[in-house]
Amino acid sequence: MLEELKEKVLKANLDLVKNGLVILTWGNVSAIDREKGLVVIKPSGVSYASMKAEDMVVVDMEGNVVEGALRPSSDMPTHLVLYKRFPQIGGVVHTHSTYATAWAQACLPIPNIGTTHADTFHQAIPCTDEIPAEKLENSYEAYTGEKIADAFSNMNPLHTPAALACHHGPFTWGKTADEAVYNAVVLEEVAKMAYISKMLNPKLEMNPDLIEKHYNRKHGANAYYGQIKK
Amino acid sequence: MLEELKEKVLKANLDLVKNGLVILTWGNVSAIDREKGLVVIKPSGVSYASMKAEDMVVVDMEGNVVEGALRPSSDMPTHLVLYKRFPQIGGVVHTHSTYATAWAQACLPIPNIGTTHADTFHQAIPCTDEIPAEKLENSYEAYTGEKIADAFSNMNPLHTPAALACHHGPFTWGKTADEAVYNAVVLEEVAKMAYISKMLNPKLEMNPDLIEKHYNRKHGANAYYGQIKK
Amino acid sequence: MLEELKEKVLKANLDLVKNGLVILTWGNVSAIDREKGLVVIKPSGVSYASMKAEDMVVVDMEGNVVEGALRPSSDMPTHLVLYKRFPQIGGVVHTHSTYATAWAQACLPIPNIGTTHADTFHQAIPCTDEIPAEKLENSYEAYTGEKIADAFSNMNPLHTPAALACHHGPFTWGKTADEAVYNAVVLEEVAKMAYISKMLNPKLEMNPDLIEKHYNRKHGANAYYGQIKK
Amino acid sequence: MLEELKEKVLKANLDLVKNGLVILTWGNVSAIDREKGLVVIKPSGVSYASMKAEDMVVVDMEGNVVEGALRPSSDMPTHLVLYKRFPQIGGVVHTHSTYATAWAQACLPIPNIGTTHADTFHQAIPCTDEIPAEKLENSYEAYTGEKIADAFSNMNPLHTPAALACHHGPFTWGKTADEAVYNAVVLEEVAKMAYISKMLNPKLEMNPDLIEKHYNRKHGANAYYGQIKK
Numbered sequence: 001m002l003e004e005l006k007e008k009v010l011k012a013n014l015d016l017v018k019n020g021l022v023i024l025t026w027g028n029v030s031a032i033d034r035e036k037g038l039v040v041i042k043p044s045g046v047s048y049a050s051m052k053a054e055d056m057v058v059v060d061m062e063g064n065v066v067e068g069a070l071r072p073s074s075d076m077p078t079h080l081v082l083y084k085r086f087p088q089i090g091g092v093v094h095t096h097s098t099y100a101t102a103w104a105q106a107c108l109p110i111p112n113i114g115t116t117h118a119d120t121f122h123q124a125i126p127c128t129d130e131i132p133a134e135k136l137e138n139s140y141e142a143y144t145g146e147k148i149a150d151a152f153s154n155m156n157p158l159h160t161p162a163a164l165a166c167h168h169g170p171f172t173w174g175k176t177a178d179e180a181v182y183n184a185v186v187l188e189e190v191a192k193m194a195y196i197s198k199m200l201n202p203k204l205e206m207n208p209d210l211i212e213k214h215y216n217r218k219h220g221a222n223a224y225y226g227q228i229k230k
Numbered sequence: 231m232l233e234e235l236k237e238k239v240l241k242a243n244l245d246l247v248k249n250g251l252v253i254l255t256w257g258n259v260s261a262i263d264r265e266k267g268l269v270v271i272k273p274s275g276v277s278y279a280s281m282k283a284e285d286m287v288v289v290d291m292e293g294n295v296v297e298g299a300l301r302p303s304s305d306m307p308t309h310l311v312l313y314k315r316f317p318q319i320g321g322v323v324h325t326h327s328t329y330a331t332a333w334a335q336a337c338l339p340i341p342n343i344g345t346t347h348a349d350t351f352h353q354a355i356p357c358t359d360e361i362p363a364e365k366l367e368n369s370y371e372a373y374t375g376e377k378i379a380d381a382f383s384n385m386n387p388l389h390t391p392a393a394l395a396c397h398h399g400p401f402t403w404g405k406t407a408d409e410a411v412y413n414a415v416v417l418e419e420v421a422k423m424a425y426i427s428k429m430l431n432p433k434l435e436m437n438p439d440l441i442e443k444h445y446n447r448k449h450g451a452n453a454y455y456g457q458i459k460k
Numbered sequence: 461m462l463e464e465l466k467e468k469v470l471k472a473n474l475d476l477v478k479n480g481l482v483i484l485t486w487g488n489v490s491a492i493d494r495e496k497g498l499v500v501i502k503p504s505g506v507s508y509a510s511m512k513a514e515d516m517v518v519v520d521m522e523g524n525v526v527e528g529a530l531r532p533s534s535d536m537p538t539h540l541v542l543y544k545r546f547p548q549i550g551g552v553v554h555t556h557s558t559y560a561t562a563w564a565q566a567c568l569p570i571p572n573i574g575t576t577h578a579d580t581f582h583q584a585i586p587c588t589d590e591i592p593a594e595k596l597e598n599s600y601e602a603y604t605g606e607k608i609a610d611a612f613s614n615m616n617p618l619h620t621p622a623a624l625a626c627h628h629g630p631f632t633w634g635k636t637a638d639e640a641v642y643n644a645v646v647l648e649e650v651a652k653m654a655y656i657s658k659m660l661n662p663k664l665e666m667n668p669d670l671i672e673k674h675y676n677r678k679h680g681a682n683a684y685y686g687q688i689k690k
Numbered sequence: 691m692l693e694e695l696k697e698k699v700l701k702a703n704l705d706l707v708k709n710g711l712v713i714l715t716w717g718n719v720s721a722i723d724r725e726k727g728l729v730v731i732k733p734s735g736v737s738y739a740s741m742k743a744e745d746m747v748v749v750d751m752e753g754n755v756v757e758g759a760l761r762p763s764s765d766m767p768t769h770l771v772l773y774k775r776f777p778q779i780g781g782v783v784h785t786h787s788t789y790a791t792a793w794a795q796a797c798l799p800i801p802n803i804g805t806t807h808a809d810t811f812h813q814a815i816p817c818t819d820e821i822p823a824e825k826l827e828n829s830y831e832a833y834t835g836e837k838i839a840d841a842f843s844n845m846n847p848l849h850t851p852a853a854l855a856c857h858h859g860p861f862t863w864g865k866t867a868d869e870a871v872y873n874a875v876v877l878e879e880v881a882k883m884a885y886i887s888k889m890l891n892p893k894l895e896m897n898p899d900l901i902e903k904h905y906n907r908k909h910g911a912n913a914y915y916g917q918i919k920k
Contacts, residue, residue: 023415023419024412024415024416025456026346043457044454044455044456044457045455045456045457046457070457071454071456071457071458074447074454074455074456096346096419098419098422098423098426099426101344101346101423102422102423102424102426102427102430103427103430104344105343105344105346105423105424105427105434105436106427106430106431106434107431107434108430108431113565113627114561114564114565114627114628114629115627115628115629116486116556116561116565116629130437130440131437131440133437133439136439136440136442136443137443140443140447167343167344167345167436167437167440168344168345169344169345169346182484185483185484186484189483189556189558192558193558193561193562193565194562194565195426195429195430196558196559196562196655197562197563197565197566198430199429199655199659200562200563200566200568200655200658201566201567201568204565204566204567206565206627207590207591207593207627209593209596210590210591210596210627212596213596213597213600217534217600224504224531224534225504225505225534226485226504226505226531226534227503227504227505227506227530227531228531253875253879254872254875254876255916256806273917274914274915274916274917275915275916275917276917300917301914301916301917301918304907304914304915304916326806326879328879328882328883328886329886331804331806331883332883332884332886332887332890333887333890334804335803335804335806335883335884335887335894335896336887336890336891336894337891337894338890338891360897360900361897361900363897363899366899366900366902366903367903370903370907397803397804397805397896397897397900398804398805399804399805399806425886425889425890428890429889573795573857574791574794574795574857574858574859575857575858575859576716576786576791576795576859642714645713645714646714649713649786649788652788653788653791653792653795654792654795656788656789656792656796656885657792657793657795657796659885659889660792660793660796660798660885660888661796661797661798664795664796664797666795666857667820667821667823667857669823669826670820670821670826670857672826673826673827673830677764677830684734684761684764685734685735685764686715686734686735686761686764687733687734687735687736687760687761688761
């Protein structure tokens, strides 16, 4: 069942390790089959070194395991909410990558102060508010997803495909699992650069027109970065 | 004598190097055989590259060498005190890993400000007070162990399996030597993240309920992180 | 056409990756054939892993593609302006290397506070002003080149072969593409060192005579660093 | 001539690269044959990748090349002064390692605030004053050596085998070239730790008795760290 998607999700999970975004078992990637309404996700707490495609867990949109011998990632309900609230996305990534997590721990959005950021993320990376105590008991992971999605009420989630969960860490997404991993790689690098920049000059801001320019030269109607897609 | 435990202690010591926690000869792992009342520990100042299982030193609970041609780690008395004061532990690790040691040098506890921390450590990582001059002469290493253990008078050492010795560096422990190494890896990463977060936002704190939530989803009675232990 | 120069430009681009200055597709190197008035440059947004010498794009000094199936780097107009304004240079590099980019994002020049800097860069690395909104529409990349070149009205671009584009990142150059890559490696290292030094001591400055001494022992008429060029 | 010492000096230079203390051609190691009054030193500005033992340069105590086709390191006069002023040393290392150089650029001594430091360096790593302009012209490198040696008028150079040249970088030494390299490795690590500690807690100091304790458990008359030397 969904063998091809399982292979893609496995590869995407291993790419997190290759790119230095994940140590131990910290991190998970999922992908959705929109037609079937099923999500393939990494199992919880399993070593990357021994993980196989058949270990990937298939869940339905209510989080019931449809196939797989292992428990799904404990962050699975966050992934599901993001798929429900962002119908245009096909893959979700969660990591504890060092600098992005440090911004999340500081409960601060990552400001858009450079073209490295603006090339991939149209706006600042939003950070959710602290989750109130009464929401922690039964629906914590789903609530995290809701608060992330709420932060995009006036933003296009594919134009700024990342968010920070306060005191927790980063989530990224994309049209595919691979794109979500790419965005996680960029997020960690811009989180590091923004940290250093903020230490050098705490009063940073960037001309909004330059943000538009860079975002659009890569993603706009007249984009001229990269090769023409055939 | 204790050949299997020696192999485990050797492997655990080498894992410190693999995980980038140790350079030169800085770091040591031990494990205890509770039935026999014997501890196996790395020899002092020996190169990791050439170390063999048979080089591991066996000491009794008073620190007498029972087997082994080499001197035990000079931090051995600290290990012994931790085994005496924490009867539930089976392995102890000491490193000079960069960020954890930097917090120790600053004589500051590592605050619990993120779920990465709370997933493994229930509370802030305590830091001992400075050791008074009169304690340095004859029983310095044992006294370090006592001060660490004293910091846990109201804490469960297996729920927060790490401490900083002021101006010295981190100690971690666990039910086995492998667990103690795992905790040392997590400690260094949370020490780095907490440093960056504190630079970004010096007034950090985290909702205690979120700490409970994350610690318990991994370690509580109804834990749902990871796979069901068989 | 220009096969030898294409090989050199390919190698120089791959050297950026080897030296850790570039992740993903971020960075580009070009070289000029002054006699023919043609520039060889990396294609835009192509993976380094699969890039071949024949993928390099040949453009004329107005930016028209003379040979090559792929689009040139979107930063190509900046390269062309630098070649026009600095007739003594033969290669140009642009990267998003972490620390140099962080200084650019902070819109601050990198001060010359150490001999590591002064050995390669005679003066502080200048940072351009923010680009006004009206210049962003049609000639942004060329304007970036003009602003960089303007910063050298009283400086020799071969004595300080680097500049930062505010909110964007570093450009370096040299007599050849290889020299430009060398200067990019040095720039990233001095950017990191200057960051740490500034955190330790915000009021830094260096005796101008020591700057002269170090720059000249390597590059002056009586240079005695390195071997005598035959 | 001095073939064995040349092999040792070559190996020590390559060890700087292996330990990540040196990029490009930045760094040099020398060793002295006290009986013959000759020093073997790395040639200036030569690539580490292609360097051979026979490329090492032999100079006398006045800096005259006695053997070798290449120019000696431009820092050679600093090495010679250190050998003259510190008769007990046998090897000298100079690097531009990142954190030690950053402290030197900030013109600040590296404070002794941890046992990692005290295990190898008895006191704070001193930093020279700025070199006055009139000394830069003709005897700059020798003067650097004199100022370093002056900083040890009340200190034992083998107990604190390192110093920073203000705005320049670190020098370390030892009874052999290998020991000097070891000390350079430790210096870079304690420079990094001290930087992080100082950012966390700018008002750092360490109990002098703890410094004595750690230094002496490794180097004192009753040292018990490491194995008994046979």
